[in-house]
Amino acid sequence: MNKEQARQTIFEVLGEIAPEVDPATVDDSSDLTEQLDLDSMDYLSWMLGINKATGVEIPQRDVSRFLTIEGAVEFLVAHSG
Amino acid sequence: MIEFVLPSLGADMDRAKLNCWLVKPGDTVHRGQIIAEVETDKAVLEVECWDEGVVEELVLSPGPTPLPVGTLLAHIRPLEGAQARPSPKEPPMEEADIVPPSTRPSPRRETPSPPVRHLAHELGVDMARVAGSGGVGEITREDVRRAAATLIGQEHRVKASPLARHLAGETGLDLSTVAASGLAGLVTAKDVRAVGQSPSAPPGPAVESTEPEGRAETMRRAIARSMARSKREIPHYYLANHIDLDRALRWLTARNDERPISGRILPAALLLKATALALRKTPDLNGRWVDEGFRPSDAVHLGVAISLREGGLVAPAIHDADRLDIDEMMASLRDLVNRARSWRLRSSEMSDPTITVTNLGERGVETAFPVIIPPQVAIVGFGRVVDLPVAIDGQPVVHPVVHATLAGDHRVTDGHRGALFLDALDRLLQEPESL
Numbered sequence: 001m002n003k004e005q006a007r008q009t010i011f012e013v014l015g016e017i018a019p020e021v022d023p024a025t026v027d028d029s030s031d032l033t034e035q036l037d038l039d040s041m042d043y044l045s046w047m048l049g050i051n052k053a054t055g056v057e058i059p060q061r062d063v064s065r066f067l068t069i070e071g072a073v074e075f076l077v078a079h080s081g
Numbered sequence: 082m083i084e085f086v087l088p089s090l091g092a093d094m095d096r097a098k099l100n101c102w103l104v105k106p107g108d109t110v111h112r113g114q115i116i117a118e119v120e121t122d123k124a125v126l127e128v129e130c131w132d133e134g135v136v137e138e139l140v141l142s143p144g145p146t147p148l149p150v151g152t153l154l155a156h157i158r159p160l161e162g163a164q165a166r167p168s169p170k171e172p173p174m175e176e177a178d179i180v181p182p183s184t185r186p187s188p189r190r191e192t193p194s195p196p197v198r199h200l201a202h203e204l205g206v207d208m209a210r211v212a213g214s215g216g217v218g219e220i221t222r223e224d225v226r227r228a229a230a231t232l233i234g235q236e237h238r239v240k241a242s243p244l245a246r247h248l249a250g251e252t253g254l255d256l257s258t259v260a261a262s263g264l265a266g267l268v269t270a271k272d273v274r275a276v277g278q279s280p281s282a283p284p285g286p287a288v289e290s291t292e293p294e295g296r297a298e299t300m301r302r303a304i305a306r307s308m309a310r311s312k313r314e315i316p317h318y319y320l321a322n323h324i325d326l327d328r329a330l331r332w333l334t335a336r337n338d339e340r341p342i343s344g345r346i347l348p349a350a351l352l353l354k355a356t357a358l359a360l361r362k363t364p365d366l367n368g369r370w371v372d373e374g375f376r377p378s379d380a381v382h383l384g385v386a387i388s389l390r391e392g393g394l395v396a397p398a399i400h401d402a403d404r405l406d407i408d409e410m411m412a413s414l415r416d417l418v419n420r421a422r423s424w425r426l427r428s429s430e431m432s433d434p435t436i437t438v439t440n441l442g443e444r445g446v447e448t449a450f451p452v453i454i455p456p457q458v459a460i461v462g463f464g465r466v467v468d469l470p471v472a473i474d475g476q477p478v479v480h481p482v483v484h485a486t487l488a489g490d491h492r493v494t495d496g497h498r499g500a501l502f503l504d505a506l507d508r509l510l511q512e513p514e515s516l
Contacts (some may be wrong), residue, residue: 018390020272039388039443040347040417051342060345061339 001052001080006073013049017042028069056080083132085147085155087119094121094303096147099154107135110157115427117154122303125396125424134159236288248273269423281345300393311455315370316491319450322503324510325471327480332513340499348466349440350411352483354516356438356461357381357402359505365494366459366487366502367435375458375493384434384454385414387421395421396454397430407516442466448484458490460498461506 002007011023017037026035045081047058047066056079061070065071090097104116115127116136134157141154148154218363245268249256259276261268311317329351338343358368360381368377383402388394399405399413420426436457441449442465449462464484470477485506489499509516 018391037390040349041415044342044345044347045415045419047342058342060334060340 002077003073003077005070006070006076006080009053010050010072013046013053016049017046020033028073031047031067033067033070040080054080082137083134083157083159084153085116085130085132086156087150087152088128088428089150089426089432090119090121090126091123094150094431096149097121097126098145098147099141099143100125101143102139104136104139106136106138108282109160110134110136119428122299123393124426126422126426126428128428130157132157132159132448140270143348151334208237244271245269269311277403297392300389304394307454308452311452315453315455315458317453317488318491318496318499319488320499320503321448321484321486322507323469323482324485324507325480326466326483326510329510329513330481334340344408346407347414349463350407350414351510351513351516352440352463353383353399353402353414353438354405354407354410355387355506355509356436357383357405358509358516359502360436361403361475362505363498363502365498366489369435369456369460370458370490370492371456374468378435380435381436382433382501384437384457385417386437386439387418389422395431396428396434396439397421397426398434400430400433436460438463442483449486451486451488453488453490458493459502462486462488 011021011026012034014021014023018038021036026032032038038046041068047063049051050056051058054076056076058075062075065075080081087097087099100118100120102117104110104114105410110116110130110133112133114130116130117128119126119128137156137158139155141148141152215293245256245259249252249259254273254276256268256273259268259272261272277376325349330348331349333348364377365375367381368375370376380401381403382398382400384396384398386394386396397417399410399417402410405413406447417426417430434454434457436459437451437454438461439449439451440463442463445465447464447467449464451460451462462485464486466481466483468479469482471480471482472478474479485503487499487503490497
């Protein structure tokens with residue numbers, strides 16, 4: 001999975017949870033929960049959706065990498081083989 | 082003959098439009114089966130039937146006219162040997178008392194095995210709509226396959242989420258013309274909105290421009306009615322307590338470290354479970370105020386305040402919350418939040434909470450002072466978990482601490498009872514492994 005594919009998957013899943021989000025307005029390096037008003041359940045559902053879509057497991061110690069789009073993309077590219 | 086009437090739909094929701102039937106005359110219905118979809122000011126709700134029998138007649142057709150709670154909707158012929166439940170004659174608020182908790186399908190009893198759940202997921206079948214034919218009503222693989230076949234056979238009914246159906250209804254959009262993106266060909270609200278925004282959309286008012294504003298207004302009115310009634314009628318008292326979460330969060334983190342993401346537990350599930358168990362010690366906080374008197378509830382149906390992304394709030398119940406283990410509590414919470422945010426709540430979830438919990442800590446609030454939702458008699462609030470100095474063996478150490486609050490109804494309890502509840506809550510959270 002390259003960066004572009006990872007980013008696309010990430011936003012597809014995000015669209016299921018927060019349909020009103022326009023990817024063009026999201027700052028890739030800022031805290032997502034603050035930017036998009038996600039609560040902990042939204043955040044968990046988003047990571048679960050990414051896990052289901054890609055098969056990539058997200059260990060508890062790496063959850064904080066998903067606080068930004070940038071971090072999530074990097075993690076997926078590194079772990080999706 | 083059983084009269085199936087429009088059930089109570091929660092505080093200050095006394096009427097609803099019949100959106101659609103999910104059964105037809107001649108169909109056999111089982112206890113707990115969802116048989117219709119209605120729409121109130123606050124939500125689209127799936128209505129369960131609490132009797133067993135065969136649908137004799139659908140008295141009313143779907144339509145835009147709001148119907149009062151108690152309106153006769155259908156006649157159901159009881160199955161041979163089955164006991165018919167008496168027709169509700171009580172006022173709306175008492176529906177939950179008419180359906181005693183003991184007659185509800187137990188969450189444990191209904192939980193299907195993982196292979197059955199997997200099959201349902203694969204076939205796009207909603208387990209809540211499947212009647213179980215196995216022992217004690219358990220759903221079998223055969224039940225799921227039958228339900229999937231029925232879905233395919235329902236050519237006249239496009240598979241769509243309730244919100245999608247509502248949005249399409251507002252604009253007269255034919256759902257069969259909408260490209261579906263959901264699981265197993267389900268048309269989602271996003272799909273309908275996409276049609277409304279598409280340049281090639283059929284003529285008609287744009288969905289996005291009209292719907293959210295109207296919906297937000299009607300929901301605000303419903304909340305205003307309920308909260309004004311609460312402040313007018315309920316003499317609130319408020320108590321607060323700092324609870325040290327060091328042990329609970331350490332336990333949770335260690336547990337989550339060992340699990341895949343699908344098995345992880347959020348702190349909210351722990352707080353809900355502890356609340357449900359603490360109520361066993363103070364049952365006079367759990368129930369409803371009806372006809373100038375308190376009616377305690379044997380079952381703990383824990384209302385959970387869920388904010389909606391479009392604005393507004395709903396507080397549906399997790400049934401029998403004190404009987405769920407921590408994994409079941411987490412699964413129930415996740416399911417409830419997802420369904421609330423996609424407009425797929427059930428009528429019983431809205432009508433029968435016996436107490437509510439609001440967790441405003443998510444939004445950075447340190448202390449919540451919640452308002453009781455009538456006819457309930459108490460509400461519990463949790464603030465943000467903050468690091469604070471606490472004294473351990475006379476020494477100051479910094480621990481994660483949550484501010485727990487209780488608003489109680491002085492017509493039923495005094496501060497002393499409320500204090501016992503907060504104390505029990507604190508003790509339970511110091512022994513997370515027993516939750």
